[in-house]
Amino acid sequence: MQEIWSNIVLFSPRLLEGTLITIQLTAISLIFSLIIGLAVALGKITHNKTINRICNFYISIVRGTPLLVQLLYVYFVFPDIGISLTAFQAAIVALSINESAYLAETFRAGIKSIPKGQMEAAQAIGMDYSLAMRRIILPQAIRNVIPAIGNSAIVLIKNSSLAAVITVTELMHNGNLLAASTYQNIQIFTMVAIVYWVLHYPLSLFVDYLEKRGAAHHVTSNQH
Amino acid sequence: MLQVTSINKSFHGKEVIKGIDLSIQKGEVVVIIGPSGSGKSTFLRMMNALEFPTEGDVLLEGESILYRTVGNKKVPRKEKELSKFRAEVGMVFQGFHLFAHKTVLENIIEGPMRVRKVSKETAILEAERLLQKVGLADKRDQYPHALSGGQQQRIAIARALAMKPKILLFDEPTSALDPELVGEVLLVMKELANEGMTMAVVTHEMGFAREVGDRIIFIDQGVIVQDEPAHLFFHINNNNDRIKRFLNTISRNVV
Numbered sequence: 489m490q491e492i493w494s495n496i497v498l499f500s501p502r503l504l505e506g507t508l509i510t511i512q513l514t515a516i517s518l519i520f521s522l523i524i525g526l527a528v529a530l531g532k533i534t535h536n537k538t539i540n541r542i543c544n545f546y547i548s549i550v551r552g553t554p555l556l557v558q559l560l561y562v563y564f565v566f567p568d569i570g571i572s573l574t575a576f577q578a579a580i581v582a583l584s585i586n587e588s589a590y591l592a593e594t595f596r597a598g599i600k601s602i603p604k605g606q607m608e609a610a611q612a613i614g615m616d617y618s619l620a621m622r623r624i625i626l627p628q629a630i631r632n633v634i635p636a637i638g639n640s641a642i643v644l645i646k647n648s649s650l651a652a653v654i655t656v657t658e659l660m661h662n663g664n665l666l667a668a669s670t671y672q673n674i675q676i677f678t679m680v681a682i683v684y685w686v687l688h689y690p691l692s693l694f695v696d697y698l699e700k701r702g703a704a705h706h707v708t709s710n711q712h
Numbered sequence: 713m714l715q716v717t718s719i720n721k722s723f724h725g726k727e728v729i730k731g732i733d734l735s736i737q738k739g740e741v742v743v744i745i746g747p748s749g750s751g752k753s754t755f756l757r758m759m760n761a762l763e764f765p766t767e768g769d770v771l772l773e774g775e776s777i778l779y780r781t782v783g784n785k786k787v788p789r790k791e792k793e794l795s796k797f798r799a800e801v802g803m804v805f806q807g808f809h810l811f812a813h814k815t816v817l818e819n820i821i822e823g824p825m826r827v828r829k830v831s832k833e834t835a836i837l838e839a840e841r842l843l844q845k846v847g848l849a850d851k852r853d854q855y856p857h858a859l860s861g862g863q864q865q866r867i868a869i870a871r872a873l874a875m876k877p878k879i880l881l882f883d884e885p886t887s888a889l890d891p892e893l894v895g896e897v898l899l900v901m902k903e904l905a906n907e908g909m910t911m912a913v914v915t916h917e918m919g920f921a922r923e924v925g926d927r928i929i930f931i932d933q934g935v936i937v938q939d940e941p942a943h944l945f946f947h948i949n950n951n952n953d954r955i956k957r958f959l960n961t962i963s964r965n966v967v
Contacts, residue, residue: 605809608762609868613823613875614799616791623826628813 495675499666503676506662507683513579513648513658518641520584525591530621532596543592550589556650558582563654579651579658587644594640598633599625635702638695642688649684659683713738713910714759714801714879719768721754721934728754729765730934736879739908743915743925743942747958751934752914753806756883759912760801761794772797772878799827802877806884808864810856816843816867817852820874828875835874842870846900862893866900879910886917918962922946930955 531543550558562585563578573581602625610620652661663680667673714736721729728751736742746752757763759770761777770777777797779786789797811819820842821835830838843849846866856864865885872880882901886894898920905911905924915921921928921942928945930938932954938945945955 603807603809605805605807606811609803609805609809609811609871611762611795612760612798612801612803612805613871614795614827615823616795619826623822624811624813631813 492675495672496679499670499672499676499679502662502666503659503679503683506657506659507687509576509656509658510645510648510660510687513576513583513651513656514641514645516580517583517587517648518644520580521587521591521640521644522637524584524588526595528588528592529595529599532592533599547589547592550585555582555586555647556653558586559650559654575651575654575656578654579648579656583644583648583651586647587640590643591637591640594633594636595629598629598636601632602628632702635695635698638691638698642691642695645687645691646684713740713773714912715771715774716755716759717769717771719755719758719765719770721751721758721763722766728934729758731768732931732934732936734929734936734939736910736912738910741905741909741911741913741924741926742929743913743921743927744929744931745915745918745921745958746931746937750931752931753883755931756881756912756914759879759881760798760803762798762803764788772800777801795827799823799875800878802872802875802880804865804868804872804880804882804885806887808856808861808868808888810864810867810871812856815853815855816848816859819856819867820871823871823875839870839874842873843867845873845903846870847896860893861889862896865889865897869897869900869904873904879912880904882911882913882915884914884916886915916962918946918959930958932958 528543528546531539532547534540559579559582562573562582563575566573566578566581606624606628607620610624611617615623648658649660651658652664655661659680663676667676670676716732716734719729719732720727732755734742744752744756754763758765761770764778769779776786777794778789780789780793781787810816811822814822817836817839820839821832824830824835824838825832840849840852843852846869848863848866848870851859851863851867856867859867869880869885885901886897889897894917898917901911901913901920902924913920913925925942928938928940928942929936930945930952937954938952
């Protein structure tokens with residue numbers, strides 16, 4: 489017991505450093521992926537066939553290949569085409585791109601869930617498509633998909649552990665190093681697992697709360 | 713005011729509107745009736761380019777809302793130009809379609825502020841006046857889902873009026889309402905008509921058509937069967953079989 493406590497004290501600083509990097513990695517990637525995801529979703533529903541195809545192709549490639557491959561690709565192949573990134577930057581790029589494809593589908597579903605009449609009513613008072621999108625459709629659509637975005641964020645926290653393989657010093661990577669040098673596998677990987685669980689927990693509560701609230705008053709439920 | 717010239721509309725090769733001409737004068741209330749599936753809603757929706765006719769044109773005060781002339785060729789208007797015309801043509805829908813994430817007041821000032829670029833203060837003043845007019849001043853800060861259908865539809869009318877449209881289109885404005893709520897909406901519409909608003913109304917409310925309509929248009933299978941001043945249309949001797957049958961069915965349902 490004594491030994492366990494002294495080990496925890498010993499390992500904690502490295503794991504906490506890694507946790508901070510994990511949080512940064514997740515937060516920054518989430519922001520980028522939200523922006524890209526929304527853009528791709530809009531591209532998917534626009535009437536321009538070329539843009540549709542490009543967006544579908546993007547989603548297909550990103551969802552059809554493993555995140556691990558994407559990480560290695562960005563880190564090791566991009567330099568060959570003249571884009572050199574630090575491990576951290578490469579992880580951000582790969583995670584953002586990967587997550588954006590899933591978020592694009594989420595946003596698209598959210599936009600499609602808004603009754604057609606909302607767009608028509610906006611057009612009938614003289615709004616053009618983009619103004620109606622910004623002022624009428626997206627605010628409602630985004631509100632509806634916030635729980636789904638929360639779920640994506642939870643997945644993203646856990647996916648960020650893959651950045652360990654390209655030497656980003658995040659939680660998983662630091663845990664790995666500690667385990668390799670101390671052989672305290674059980675203790676270290678248990679601590680790592682607990683930290684991931686603790687990170688996900690507030691988000692999970694938040695999603696539950698939103699879903700309950702959403703069910704209580706679904707904004708468009710009484711519209712034809 | 714508004715002119716529709718030899719308009720045709722097909723969906724996937726199926727002709728829904730087969731050559732309709734119509735001219736609506738300023739201040740006139742034109743009521744469009746006909747069996748369901750006759751194309752009357754599609755016809756109305758073409759008057760503000762929510763639906764694009766396959767052939768023909770729609771003119772607002774003599775100007776085509778669908779095409780612009782480049783040299784001597786007609787080019788379909790860009791979306792921004794269509795929007796400009798739609799701002800002049802108000803529309804009230806069967807399903808109300810109030811903006812669900814906005815309060816009653818926000819619903820009404822949205823168009824004036826974002827499209828007409830009116831200042832917020834002016835827009836609010838005008839919105840409050842309109843709310844007074846439709847009898848819902850106390851609902852100003854409510855959200856649509858908290859209102860009855862009849863109240864939502866009156867707000868939708870106020871929202872359309874806030875744009876100061878030249879003509880107001882009504883697409884079966886009372887068809888989605890519980891029977892006891894129909895009256896309050898018709899009352900507002902009647903008031904508008906009395907104030908000289910130019911209106912085109914698709915409806916099944918024959919009482920309203922008879923009382924408020926200046927002209928009754930009967931559409932069936934995509935063509936105008938009869939276009940007559942109201943008092944002549946409802947005259948006992950209307951000897952068109954199709955119309956007789958239609959009026960009989962309607963009155964049987966009402967009684």
